[in-house]
Amino acid sequence: MDLEYGPQYDDFRAEVISFIKENENTKISGPPRSESRIAWQQKLIDNGYFARSIPKEYGGYGGDMDIIKLRIIAEEFAKSPIPKPAGGQGIQMLVPTLLSLGTEEQKQAYIRPTLRGEILWCQGYSEPNSGSDLASLQTKAELDGDEWVINGQKIWTSTAHLSQMCFILVRTEPDAPKHQGISYLLMPMDAEGIDRRPIKQMTGDSDFNELFLTDVRIPAENIVGSRGEGWQVANATLGHERGSLADPNVTQNRLNSLIDLMKNETIDGQRVIDKPIFRDRLLSIQGRLMAQQSNALRILSSQINKEQEANLAKFIVKLQGTELRHELEGLAIDAMGEIGTLYEDSPHLKDNGVWQMNYMYYLGLIIGGGTNQIQKNIISERALGMPKEPKIQGA
Amino acid sequence: MYFGLSEEQKSLEENINRFLADNASLDIIKAVANGEEDKAQSVHQGILDLGLSGLVIPEEYGGLELDMLFATVVAAALGSGTAPVPYAGSYVMAPLAINLAGSDDQKNQWLPKIAGGECVVGVGLSEYVGAREDAGIEFLNGKLSGRSLFLIDGKNADAYLLANKSGELFLVEASAPGIEVIELTTVDKTRSSIELILKNVDADLLSGSDDRSIIEKVLDAGRIMLAADTVGAAQVMLDKSVAYSLERKQFGRLIGSFQAVKHMCAEMAAELEPCHSMIWHAAHCFDNVPEEARLMACQTKAHISEVGQQISKTATEVHGGMGFTDELGLHYWFKRIGLNRQLLGSPELIREEAGRLQGFDQ
Incomplete structure (x- = not known):
């Protein structure tokens, strides 16, 4: 050590x-x-x-x-x-994907402007009927001469309204088994036929969009990997997303703010942090966070020392981190009581409403990036070696 | 930078696991729990032969002078085997206290004997942590009087290390006149406990222990050991759950293919995996990062007690009715975790301490 x-x-x-x-x-x-x-x-x-x-x-x-x-x-x-x-999905997900699987032309064309922040990317993965079962996606692309023609619908597309490009999963081999019929395409967002509708969230913001794609034409060379390899290409980057969703070092900053809040907030003149049950909840959260920080050190160590194995330690980060963060933000709301329900620009609002906002936002992250139930499937199957749920005939 | 166990530590872990697998099977554990104490003694002799009693004792007193991370590896391995042997009290807390606060004479008198496996020391700090049943001891004119409950490794001990309310530490020989030993039967029959009643008993004050930092250090060590014991036991409960779910069939399929069962196992794994890192980290801080050591030890014991409780419940549920039987024996791990949780402070009590440590009172 x-x-x-x-x-x-x-x-x-x-x-x-x-x-x-x-x-x-x-x-x-x-x-x-x-x-x-x-x-x-x-x-x-x-x-x-x-x-x-x-x-x-x-x-x-x-x-x-x-x-x-x-x-x-x-x-x-x-x-x-x-x-x-x-940050953003272009930098976190597309760039690593192109570096390992893109053509030389794709690397030359996209990596530099993405790093510089000149091209922003959105991710076209989920569909209304393909969420946790992403590989069942139905948006299709057909080759017409030297162009892909894309038709279908995408959802939960973050920052589509700001993006110049979209990395999108589409079905190009309709007769292949579902995981082998998908391709990974690079779609300019100014192409004809893209209709975007923002989705208003429980927080009041609209970070996500629905994309309606009607005869969208993009060049044939805008494919990463071969036809039918899109699932493997996409999986090469999902790991990057999950690791970045719940960094315990960021949560530590939030815990410090929570301690300050509980020292400042009072009920009948008594500091919230002096109330034993509130304090115990705070300390429980701190204990859980400390365990996650130790886990993060082990992961870091495994990245430095290649012989060190930390598979399970990595698989659990998203599940554990998002749940803890949601609970931490929730404790702040409880510590404020009625004040904790205030939102937007209300009088008496504390910390610009960030606690209430994060409480909801982290519930979104418990669901997003592969729901925490899907995370548990992944942990049990890939780390514990338990069998997959048997397939239902015809599904 | 390397965060994890060294090759030496891993090999120590393997040696203990192998020894326990060969010499402390579930049948042996059951026999010990049913009163066959000689079987526990042969397991104890085995861990003495492995040198574990002198692990943390300085070389000049006949020990191996290894650090707290090594001791953590031992405690976790003993927990995984529900080993019916003394360890946290007799071979970690007691020698640590004597080495930190004892005079040269006291060190020379006790440490070689502990290292050499000639002496078991029961440790009674419960009254310092939080006295129950109005217990407590008083020191007057070189004599101790009072009661001490829940001594760790106290059964059949040759000597006792006891604390009064202000944290001073005393050594008492078990043969000294005026000591009455009352056996306490806990749920965990792999490690029975005792109560001591003392009437004007000759006691040897560890002169350095008037500084409270000594007992705090000893408590930190004990708490890390108990947490490690729980991590070892909980890992076995998880492993057994996964294995059982891959054997047991219902509705024509392995129960491990049902998401209800998979998610129970995944939740256990997600909670437990960071706990391995946490005990290593706490042990590392104990020896190398004094400013973080106390909070780390407190939170490690508190958090791992909670995780252990959850896993001991969930793992039993995964086994269904069999989990409730003596035949399967899963309850030995359940009870081991249950006892560890209360010793040296329940999670709530320790979190209070963790709050004070961080100045939440100010």
């Missing part, structure tokens, strides 16, 4: 800290893809604080895949108000 990163990293950390000091007051203004955002992304890339291990020829920094350096960057950025690198 050795939790030190080693003295050879001291200089690197000092460099990161000094970059942060110099740039702490950088202001990013305007909408996504604004000049200031793109300039900031490029500056982070040039200094190796973003897209660090992505080859230079595709617009990355071209550094080694040094997990500890990535970790140091994340730790130091998290401590500072400095603008964070852009």
Whole structure:
């Protein structure tokens, strides 16, 4: 057991800290893809604080895949108000997919502008009748000369209203078994025939959309992997999404805010944190979080030490992390009582309503990215070796 | 950076597991639970032969001078085997207390004997943590009087390490006049407990223990050991559940193919897997990160007690009616986890302490 990163990293950390000091007051203004955002992304890339291990020829920094350096960057950025690198599904999911499975032309065309924040991506996976059973998806694409013609409907498409491109799963081989009939296409969002309808959520926001696709034509070369391999291509990136949904280090920041809240909120003049049952709930959540943080250290260690196995430790992160986060936000609401029900711009609202917002948002994340019931299937089948549910004839 | 067990630690774990599989089968455990104490003694001799009594004792006193992570590996392995042997009290807490707070004479008198397997020390800190039944001991003119309950590893011990309410620690020889030993029957028959009644008993104060940080350190160690014991026991309950679900058929299929059962197992695994990392982390902090060690030990014991309780219930349910039988014997792990949960502070009590540690009172 050795939790030190080693003295050879001291200089690197000092460099990161000094970059942060110099740039702490950088202001990013305007909408996504604004000049200031793109300039900031490029500056982070040039200094190796973003897209660090992505080859230079595709617009990355071209550094080694040094997990500890990535970790140091994340730790130091998290401590500072400095603008964070852009995220989103293009960066988290599409770029890794193209790097491992894209053609040279696709890598050249898309990775650099995606990293720079010039192209934003949305994910066209779920359909109204294909949620947990994603592989049953019915949106189809047919090759007509040198174009795919896409027809169908997608749902839960995050940020479709902001995106220039969509990576989309479509059925191209209708006669093949369901997992083998899917292809992974890259669809420009300005193509003719895309009708977008925002979905208003319980939070009041509209982060998601429905997409109606009618005779949408895109170039034949906009396929990643071969025809019928889309399921494998998509699965190569789902792991990236699940790992990023519930980082215990972010939850630690929320726990610190919750402790502050409970020290400040009072009932009949008594601090909430001095009420034994409230305090016990707080400490229970802290105990669970500490276990998840230890688990995260083990995962980090397995990434650094390739011989170390941490399969089950990884499978449980999304399930455990989203449930805990939802409960943590919920405790804050209970700590505030009636005040905790206030929303939007109400008088007496605390912390801009972020607790109520997150309480609902994290319920969304318990469902999204593969529901937590699907996560339990994955844990039991892939980590515990339990059998799949028998297939019903004809389904 | 490496977070996990070393090859040496893994091999220690394998050695203990192999020894227990060969020498402490469920039949042996049942025999011990039914009163055949000699069977427990041969298991005890086996762990002494493995050198476990001297694991954390400095080399100059005949021990192996290994760290708390090694001790955690041992405790988890003993928990997984529901081993009917002393460990957390006699071979971790007691030598730690003597080494931290004892005089040279006291160390020379006790540590080689403990390391050499010649002496079992029962540990009674319950009254410091939270006295029940108005128990407690007083120290006056070199003599101890009062009552101490729920000594860990106290049965058939050769000596006792006891704490008064202010956290001072005393060593008492079991043969000293004025001691009455009352056996307590707990649900966990793999580790029985005792009550001591003391009337003017000669006692040896550990002179360094007037500093409360000593008893706190000893408690941290004990809590990590009990948590590790629970993790070991809970892992076996999960493994047995999965195995049973892949044997047992109902409605023409393995019950492990029903989502109701799969999800019970997945939930157990999701809760338990981080607990392995948590005990390693707590042990590491105990030796290397003093500013985090106390909170880590408290929360590890509290959290793992909760996870253990949930798993001991769920795993029993997965086994259906068989889970309730003595024949299958799953209840030995259930009861082991149940006893660990209450020793050295229930989760609620320990969380109160964790709150104070973080200054929530201010």
